[in-house]
Amino acid sequence: MVDSSSSSYIHLVHRLIEECILLNMNKEECMEALSKHANINPVITSIVWKELEKENNEFFRAYTRSREETVSRTRQRIHNMVSSDSSKQRV
Known part of the structure; x- marks a missing residue:
């Protein structure tokens, strides 16, 4: 059995993880x-x-997919900016 202070600590970690997700x-x-x-x-x-992933599997799959898409778009923007800058410098 989890005592009250352990339960409170786990709840705190849970809340902080939610903040990280935000x-x-x-x-x-x-x-x-x-x-x-x-x-x-x-x-x-x-x-x-x-444990949160086990309880909320669909959410975490969607969250991971969304993060991957965001990273991919960011990398593409950086690539486009670098390509644009390097072509301007060649002129």
Whole structure:
């Protein structure tokens, strides 16, 4: 059985993970941020994240897909900007 303080701690980690998701972080970025800014052991963050994934599988699949699409679009924009700048410099 989980005692009240453990339950509160897990709830806190859960809430902080939700904040990380709102900031469009992946699991590793969230683990790093919570470790650095909230002094939460990355193993705890990982365990809570995995449990949230189990409970909300569809959400996390869509979230991961959306993040991948965002990263892909960002990379394409950067590539286009670099290509545009390099063609201007050749003139």
